[in-house]
Structure formats: structure tokens, C-alpha cells
Amino acid sequence: MSVLVFLEHHGDELQKGSLGVLAKAASLGQGDVSAVLAGGGVTALAAEAGSYGAATVYVADDASFEPPLPQPRVDVLAKVIRDGGFDTVLFANSVLAADIASGLAARLDAGLNWDLADIAVESDALVGKRPALQDTVFVDVGWRSTPRLAIFRAGSFDATPTGGGAPKVETVTVDLEPYSAAAKVVGQEHEEASGPSVEDADIVVAGGRGLGAPESFALAENLARALGGAVGATRAVVDAGWYPYSAQIGQTGKMVSPKLYVALGISGAIQHKVGMQNSSVIVAINKDANAPIFEFSDLGVVGDVHEIVPKLTELVNQRKGA
């Protein structure tokens, strides 16, 4: 088996999701794993991939790859796959990765398994694990042809360094297909954000209807600031106009898996749960002792968020000051 992992970068940082997939691929024990990276001035980033298990990193470093467009990257991957004879190509889900993977599937007439949560080698066969029936069961999926393409859900794997050394760096040059150069990025807008984005944050403080009023979101914001985390929201409060949609966590919002998730006044409807159940530690504060969230939280506090959260925030601030 020869595995290639697509590494996505934003600015001069490799995305944790793709490093997680790389670490997982290396842990399969199926020989050396390679990675591919395309962008402008990205060669320096290749070294980091070594510590997540990449033996070789293919780098397409050219100003033409600077805009985050999928088609030029399809050209790069298609060439690397053909030249390197890779039979398995893995992606961490993102808008860009989804575009590249589907373009590649069409280009190479390859099978693409989508939305996988895990992968394993069973009786010498590669088996993808895909949640189905609203995440109540895992379905084993395979591929009929090579190369085998797969996209993993955000947060499927931890980006834990495997302790590998410096990778071999191979420079890739590609003549872009004429249609691949047809799209241009005319501008990029970045949403103003004071802290880490809710998807990347290690700590998320999320508020639900139990906060009682839009003003009470200050409780969540203050606690998030004290903890150095990001603020999330449930669909109910986004619907009610208390908080912007960009912070919505759940089935129809963002999927997050922080190290610590603090749920303030959140009942824990399943639509919310599926967006945050992979958090490492879940702390819930809710007045209603029967709220479903207490069934899947590690620490549950039955009480009024308006009393508890200000004190908690103060304590965190004191502790930080000390």
C-alpha cells in the first residue's frame, strides 16, 4: 500500500486536521507514508510534516498555487499520484479538500469515500468506517478500484507528533491544464475574529437558550476570554437572533472537537450533540437536572449560569493572575 496525504495550510501553518490524517496514515503500519503540499513559499512547511509521520513530502511551491483554488491542486495531485504510483490518497475534510478530492475522483475515475470517521487495515484490505443513519452505526466501506480516495470528518484524528525525523522533500513542477488556470481569486475577506475560530479552538464555551437573553452571552464571552477559548452557540439562540450563525455548533452548523467544551444553559438536543460530542472533556451547567446534556457530559453542574459563570470567570482570571 502506498499512501499519500494532502496537507492543507493556511498562511504558514499546516492545518491540524490534515496532520491528524497523516499521523493516522503513518500508524497503519503499511510502509512509508508521503504527503503533498501546494502553495506559494511553502517549502519551509514540509519539515513539520516529518514529525507527523511523512517520509516524503512532495512540494509544489509556486506563486500560481498561492490562491486556495482546487483545480491547480488537482493537477498537482494527479501528477504525484501517477508518477509516484500511489494507490491510496487521504484528505481531511475542508471546503478546499472536498473540491480537490471530487475533482481528482473525476479526473482519475477513482472511487471516493466521503465523511469517514476512521480507517483500518483488516485482512490486508483497507476498510473505511463511515457513520450512517444519523451517526447511530458505523458502516464498513471499501473501494473497487485504485487509486482509493477518502475524506475524513473534521476532528477524526488527533494531530499527535509521531516523533519522525526530517522528511525527504521532492519538488514537483506541473504544467497546469488550461482549464485549471481559468479561475482567479479576485479578493479574500476575513471575518473579524478576536480569538481562535470556534472550529480550531482547544476550548469552546457555548451558550444556549438557558442563558435567558441575548445580553447574557457576555457570560459566555467573558468565560471564553478568561480561558483563551472561542464562543459557540446552539441553533435555538442563533435562530432567535442572539448570536451570529458563524458560531452555530451542531448538525446544521460547525462540527467541533475541542479539548474542553463548556455548555452554558444548553439542553443537549441531539442536533447539538452531534456537533460537539467528540470534545475531550464536556462540562455542562444547566438549571434543569433532567437536561439530556448531563447524559454525555463529563462534569455536570445543576445550577443557574447567571450565578455560577461570573464566579467561575473570576476564579479563572485570579488563577491566571497568580
Place this chain on the structure above:
Amino acid sequence: MTTGARPSDYPPPFAAREFVGEPTDPVDERIEVGILIIGAGPAGLACAIRIGQLIEEQPELAERLGDVPVAVVEKGKQPGSHLLSGAVVNPRSLQRLFGGRYRIADMPSYGPVHGEAVYMLTRRAALRIPPPPTMRNHGNVVFSLSRLGRWLGERAEEGGATILPETTASKLLVSHGRVVGVRTGDKGRGRAGEALGNLEPGSDLVAKVTVLAEGTQGHLTGVAIDHFGLHGAEPQVWELGVKEVWKVAKPLDHIVHTLGWPLRTAKKYREFGGSFVYPMGDDMLTIGMVVGLDYRDADLSVHDLLQELKTHPKMRSMLEGGERVAWGAKTIPSGGFHSLPSSLHAPGLLLCGDGVGMVNIPTLKGVHYAIESGRLAAEAAVAALQPGSTPATSLGSYDAAVRDSFIWSDLHEVRDMRQVFGRGFVVGGALASAMTVSKGRIELGKLPAEPDADQPLLRSGRAASYPAPDGVLTFDKLSSVFASGNKTRDDQPNHIRVEQRVARDVAELWAHMCPAQVYEVGAEHDDGTVTVQLAPSNCVQCGAITAKGGRLTPPEGGSGPEYTLT
């Protein structure tokens, strides 16, 4: 405590004329099809399949129908996504439609009915009673209608039909008094209707004949009935069915129907309905609850009655050790014969299936009428396109064909049966039996039917006694919405038309009635009315709100549930 508020005191902000108009796209941008079918359910797909067969028999027909001879517009993600039924199906229409080309055994069924039991339930006991004559199902076949829909969709495509999924038919195109097609709904609008970055405006689909096969509470069917004045002798009324599919440890080998508990038999409540449990192969079954929407108790929730039903020892023993794998809800038109439209066609237009109420409530059957009506509509549409005919005037052969079919004679036979239950369960039951035994020859005089939304409300306080969801046997509504596969985009325009300031009882009625938790009772005003808060993205498009004082219009195409096993 009786208050007497009626949902119909608060009519929704809706007018049929908003959804009727001339084509607006420039002529060269309109999408032209031969015969346009709205709705990929049993009626619409049977229609498409039959047209495909007729084209095969008469190749010159294809030429007359143009590049796209048949198009089927479907609002769900795929055919079947929005289909839900029991369903014990009488196979005669499927057999006739395929004429031996496919047998029932080739279709994705769960096999023929091998015996049945009817129980009268009390809180703890189940008394087995002989099945009423209308509820004998020997020779019928158990299907998941959603799965059957997917299969029929494949057959329709095999026959040359083009299926357009994730597309809503939002407006009826009428030119010079004649239906000339539909306009599809926009996609990519924000909550206030503003264009988002991915806006895809709708288009005019123009056709020689348009067939509305939208199913229960069909949006354009209702609009067409208003626009062309096709109302039947009696208003249409509906029932609401909520069902679950369970993976179970031990298979069920027969079908089960129940009457009685958790419904109340006292006449003042007007609670007409029952439950069903049907086997689905070796390891699944489906359990559902159906209640007439002419009920009066604002506390009544069919979703929660189904949860309560599952706590009955009889039901619990069937589900023990099992797991719920799917959930869904849908209304069933129940007015029967007297509520059929006065005409099933208008210039350029044919109406089929559940949309016009071709359902036999005493036998709990409608799928085979839908399929038969679709087949007959195909033949009428094609006949109208023969040289010398014009689709504007010659679609009346469809009405004649329906009147000559078993659809008409079956519905006529049971024409007064549903209404008698307004007299209370016991009297109604006795009258219904007499009608069946006499094959419909007893004339009771036509019983008045009132729209469901005209029933004055009362409050019994029963909502407090619905079982608390345990996440194993019983569930809350949001978990059920999740199990329907619904992951509708939250920031799309609201598709539910209701008056948002109403009497408290009306708001409570909607909040309890809706199986998908779309309505919440909000702040109270000085005059005692309350604000109704909506979460439209929860909606599974069951249509109950249209029966009870509001109006469902289609949301963005592709929204709503994604049924696969219902």
C-alpha cells in the same frame, strides 16, 4: 376547560393568486418539456412509467413530446425522500402498471401479509377483536413506500423520464386560462429573502400537459383547486400519521392494528384513529399512530401519543431490546368520496392521487389509487396529444376514466364512513360496520363535514402525562426530527404561513400538534394573545398545519426529511 377558540379564526397570510401567474422567463430561456409531472411519488412515477410505455408502443409520440418527453419535479433529495406510508399495499395497480414486465417479487417489498390481528387497547390490556371487514389484508403486500418510490424512480428513468430532484414547483404557470407549466422555486436565499452568494433563481418549466401528483397537502394542487374553483361537495379533512422504524430482536410475523387507548373515546374529544405495527423482514418492524385532525384537544400530540403507545405492555414486548432507526410523519387526506374535487382536470392540467384525496380511510389504503390515477392520467395526457386533440380541451377523458375505475367505486362504497366517527367512537364504529356489510348501500344522508381548522378547541391538560423521553423506548421531538434525516439549512426563508399572533390555545394546539417542534408559544400580549415562534428548519413537511389553520408552502428544494425506510 373549554375556551372555544378556533384555528380558523386566525387565517394565514396566504392567497392562491400569489402562486399563479404567466411565465416570466424570456421565451428562449424557458425549459420546454412534453409532459410535466409534479411529485415523484407513486402517482407521479406511475404516470411517468406509463408514458414511457406508451412512447415505446408509439415511437411517433416521442417526436411530438420533444427533447424532454417527460420530466418529474421532486422537492426531496431523491424520489422517496419525502415518501412515508404504513404501508400495506393492495398490489393490483402495480401489477396492472407493469403488466408482467416486473412482478411484485421483483420489487423491494417485505413480502405478503401472513395474518393479522386487531386489538382494542386499554392502558394495560389488549383485547383481540375480529378484524372489521375493511381491515382484512389477505393478499396485500408490506412495503416501505420510500423504498418503493426509489425503485419506481429507477423504472421511470429506465423508460426515458427525466427526474429533477431537489426542485420545488412553487408557482402554477397559467396563460390565457390554461395551465402551461410551473415555475420552480429559488434556491440560495437568506432568511429575509435576500440573495445569498449561491443564489439559483427558479425557472419556468413549460409543458403541453402538467400533471400534479404532489401527494397530501400538495401546494400547487391546493392553488389549482382554488384558482379553477374545483372544490368538492365537502371540504377536505386530514389525519396525521407518525411512525417509527425499529430494528428488533425477534421478527413479527403478522400485521397488527389497534384501536382505543391512548386515544379517548368520549365524543367531545373527537379522537378518531388507531395504531399499526407491520413487519419489515426478519429484523425490522414499523409502528405508527394515526389520528384525525378534527380533534379538539389543544394538548393532543400524535408524536407523544405514539411514544405513550410504545409503553403499552403489548407494544413494549415487540420492541424490547430493539433500536429505533427511522422516524417520520405525514398527513393523510381522509375526506374520501365527498371531498374529491368537482373535477380532476382543468385546461392543460390533471390532478392525481393523495393530492386530491384518493384515500380509503376504512381500509387504510391509498397507494394503489395513486398508482392507478397516475396511470390513467398518463393515458389521458397522451390521448390529448394525438392529432386532432388539444390538451386545452380534451383532458376530460381522465375524469371519465377515474369514474369508471375501482378508485371511484371503492371510495363511493365507504363514502360516509369517516364522518360517522364524529358521532363518537362506539356509535361510529357500529355504523361503519353496517355500511361495510351492506357494501355501502345504507344511505345515512350526507353527514356534514367541517374543516379541521373549524373545530373549537378545548384543553384537557393531558400533555402533562405524556411519558418522559428515555432515549431508548421513548423520544423527544427533536430526536425524532434528527431520526428523519432532516438537516435543513437554517437560514432559508420561512416557508410556513401562519398568523403569528393568536389566542393562546391556538398556539398551544400548533406547538403540541407539530411532530417536529416547529412552533413554540412565545410572549403573551396585553390582549391575551401570544406570539408564535417558528423553527421552520425542523419541518418535515407533514402538512398538519395546513389542516389546522396555517399553510405549508414548499421550502427550498432539497430541504426536509431524508426518508429511506418509512
